[in-house]
Amino acid sequence: MSDNLVIVNSRYQLLHKLGEGGFGVVYLAKDKKTNQHCVIKQLHSDLENADIVKRLFYEEIKILEKLDHPQIPRLIDFCDGDQDFYLVQEYVAGETLSLELRGHKPWTETKVLEFLEQGLEILDYIHRQGVIHRDIKPDNFIRRQDDQKIVLIDFGAVKHFNVEQSHIINPTVAIGTHGYMPSEQARGKPRKNSDIYSLGMIAIQALTGKNPISLKEDEQSTEIIWRQFADVHSYLGDILAQMVRTDYTKRYHSAHLVLQDLRQYIRWYETLKDHKGNLMLEDGVEIDQHQLTTNFFLTKNPTILKTVTQGYSLSLGFLLFLVFGIIGGGFFYYGSRRVEATIDKLQFSLVNQNFQECIELTESNIADKISPSVLDEYIGQCRLGYAKQQAQQEDYQRAIAIIQAIPPQNPHYQEANTLIEDWTQTYERQSVDCPPNVLCICPGPLCPN
Numbered sequence: 435m436s437d438n439l440v441i442v443n444s445r446y447q448l449l450h451k452l453g454e455g456g457f458g459v460v461y462l463a464k465d466k467k468t469n470q471h472c473v474i475k476q477l478h479s480d481l482e483n484a485d486i487v488k489r490l491f492y493e494e495i496k497i498l499e500k501l502d503h504p505q506i507p508r509l510i511d512f513c514d515g516d517q518d519f520y521l522v523q524e525y526v527a528g529e530t531l532s533l534e535l536r537g538h539k540p541w542t543e544t545k546v547l548e549f550l551e552q553g554l555e556i557l558d559y560i561h562r563q564g565v566i567h568r569d570i571k572p573d574n575f576i577r578r579q580d581d582q583k584i585v586l587i588d589f590g591a592v593k594h595f596n597v598e599q600s601h602i603i604n605p606t607v608a609i610g611t612h613g614y615m616p617s618e619q620a621r622g623k624p625r626k627n628s629d630i631y632s633l634g635m636i637a638i639q640a641l642t643g644k645n646p647i648s649l650k651e652d653e654q655s656t657e658i659i660w661r662q663f664a665d666v667h668s669y670l671g672d673i674l675a676q677m678v679r680t681d682y683t684k685r686y687h688s689a690h691l692v693l694q695d696l697r698q699y700i701r702w703y704e705t706l707k708d709h710k711g712n713l714m715l716e717d718g719v720e721i722d723q724h725q726l727t728t729n730f731f732l733t734k735n736p737t738i739l740k741t742v743t744q745g746y747s748l749s750l751g752f753l754l755f756l757v758f759g760i761i762g763g764g765f766f767y768y769g770s771r772r773v774e775a776t777i778d779k780l781q782f783s784l785v786n787q788n789f790q791e792c793i794e795l796t797e798s799n800i801a802d803k804i805s806p807s808v809l810d811e812y813i814g815q816c817r818l819g820y821a822k823q824q825a826q827q828e829d830y831q832r833a834i835a836i837i838q839a840i841p842p843q844n845p846h847y848q849e850a851n852t853l854i855e856d857w858t859q860t861y862e863r864q865s866v867d868c869p870p871n872v873l874c875i876c877p878g879p880l881c882p883n
Contacts, residue, residue, distance in 0.1 A: 471527075498521075614632040780812045821837040
């Protein structure tokens, strides 16, 4: 009998087969009640392991009933007959990520960041509901046609865990896909950060264009070797490395923690993109701005640089100034990868307002090798930022002490002096213990010495 003649539960008309596995078949169907497409998963009960199939069927229903997320197909209906079980879900039009990855062409970093952020948001949600997916892989992500967002499917292998703890209540049979499955899951002991490992491996596949199965392990650390194949910033590389650590105890413990780090990086990355671009001569010849991507604060100074996005172009005179400035102004130091890494860290901490860390970096030994003009800029911005944070908390003494360390030759010295005067006056006013309804004027008997 043709599939499209079969009516399930007097309501769902099977249209055609979408896939088939050991436990059953998945169909595209039409809901005669709503006239909408849906997906029907038919699980056979006449197998040798019928008890397992039945248990998985009811477990999946229980999970789907409690999950309510826009990027997880909702459960519409289910029915259990004498021979077969049917599970009806929302239909998501789109293609799986496995099709996007099939050509082995690396994704852009922007596309990978979007995937990671969405994937981690989904994992964070299901983990908070006490659910581990256990089969995170490209086949189980669909890029929805309507809005291009990723949707996580196939919760048939899901497992409950104790929300108050990070471990599974009971060990289970290993479920997962080779290449995306971490070692503890292969042993039948998945944790919630097993899903994090799998998501990280998909991101690495997207960045490198290589199937995880083809990636080798380091003989000593047993970690996956992949960075040499990816054109990725060291910060994102560190995040991914932490996601796919072989030892789950050294891996990120929750999707929420990964999201925190990832979003900090995204803010920094987007800020760089806003100030990146190409410098141009007046006759329209483009100049690569790669050297400036980690020093984008220069673009904020109109006397140093004007970017195309601000509607300016480089004059020939400025070009000569730039060339000779690079030769004679200390850009030689950028040849050192350690120096470049330090500048990246400085910029990262500055953008994310980690000013105390930023100040510590400016005082480190490696900072002495940074171009003095560049280092002065970070010293000024980091100390001003940290001082303003303290002033917002009304700790004016500490705020003043922080920016008093900005030296006179620093480009931010004048701003620091102005703030010191303002904060000193504010501090003195606050130090006066005035009686109610009395205006205290200094100097006077109530003023501090």
